[in-house]
Amino acid sequence: MSTWKQYLSRVARGREHAEDLRREEAEELMGAWLHGELPELYAGAFWVAYRIKGESLGELLGFHDAVRARMSTISRPGRLRPIVFASYNGTRRRANLLPLLALTLTRCGVPVLIHGADLDDLPGSASADHSPQGRVHTGQILEHLGLAAAANLAQAETLLQLQGLVYLPLSAWQPGLARIFALRESLGIRSSVHTLLKGLHPFAPQEALVCAAVTHPPYLQRLQEFFLATEIPALCFRATEGEPFANPQRRPDLFLCHQGESRLLLAKDHASLAQLPELPDNLAASTSEFISAVLDGRRALPLAIAEQAAALLLLSGRCADLANARALLRQSFTRIAA
Incomplete structure (x- = not known):
């Protein structure tokens, strides 16, 4: 316990004076936390300390x-690189279109794995920072669309083979992290686990491409540094809620992290939209109905989603370039917004 006290005394000195743990020290801390060996008092203290300090690159890597080191992995379902999304926030104001993006990719032949919140654990405190209450989550929309969540990694691998898309709740493959993640509800704030989850997936490190988004601009640079250091291919950008x-x-802006460099793959839109896209209310039922209408050709695929999908079709190995990816989307969807 004296080790945790020493570590805490270094990281809990406030934003101005806190020290970073070395990578191996951060690994030791997280290993104990995952095994339930970190006393509850220290677990809460570290959670809050990192919320204030923020994690260094070395700590995030640790x-x-x-x-x-404690993870079981699954095999990718074919020659194409699967696309992985971490979905833990849900949306409160705008419609959650992540399921639409995922189904756009699967229609074009690219496998997709989404890991996210356990649906049974979503109710939370209305006053909590990043509380899931009142938010529409990806797993809820997929349920409305008739796509069941995987109960474990073996089932996730099977569903990925059969339907090309799987939703994997955190507790089904990372019970230790799920237990730590639940502190959000007890303490009412997010912490390093949320950042860590953005870079995780159950494949071998270079076997999948992570589509990672952040809310706060400083984390965009940190996330790119993380993916370059781990050599995990990734597409990084500012999140939508x-x-x-x-x-x-x-x-x-969509940034590609691959082969030792980060580069701008697609620049952000600068021009104002001539017409706002038709979007559903932020409800699971209306969003799932909208997604079905897009897939059936009764509604247009929003252009921003189509462009992000084109980038991911390229990076998965499905298409040789962006022009080819855009052409495939035009063949696969009756309507794409101008």
Whole structure:
């Protein structure tokens, strides 16, 4: 316990004076936390301390090392690189279009895995920072569309083979992290686990492409540094209410992290939209109805979603370039918004 006290005394000195743990120290801390060996008092204290301090690159890598060392993996379902989304926030104001993006990719032949919140654990305190209450979550929309969540990794692998898309609740593959993640409800604030989850997936590190989005601009640089250090291919950008789909009213910059460099793949929209896209109310039922209408050709696929999908079709290996990806989308969808 004296070790945790020493670590806490270094990281809990406020934003101005806190020290960063070394990568191996961060790995030791997260390993103990995952195994339930970190006393409850220290767990809460570290959670709050990192909310104030923020995690360094070395600490984030150490946390990732600890999780990876204890992780079982699954095989990718074919030659194409699967696309992985971490979906834990839900949307409160705008419609959650992540399921539409995922189904756009699967229609074009690219497998998609979404890991996210356990649906049974979604109710929360209305006063909590990043509380899930009042938000529409990806898993809820997929349920409305008749797509069941996986109960474990083996089932996730099977569903990915059969339907090309799977929703994997956190507790089904990371019970230790799910237990830590539940502190959000007890303490009412987010912390390093939320950042860590953006870079995790159940495949071998280079076997999948992570589509990672952040709310706060400083984290965009940190996330790119993380993916370059781990050599995990990723597409990084500003989130829509914390969710990893492009804002349909104005697409953000899309950065590719791959082969040791980060580069701008698609620049953000600068021009004002001539007409706002038709979007549903932020309810699981109306969003699922809208998604079905897009897939059936009765509604247009929002352009920002189509452009993000084109980038992911390229990065998965499905298409040779963006022009080819856009052509495939035009063949696959009756209507794409101008």
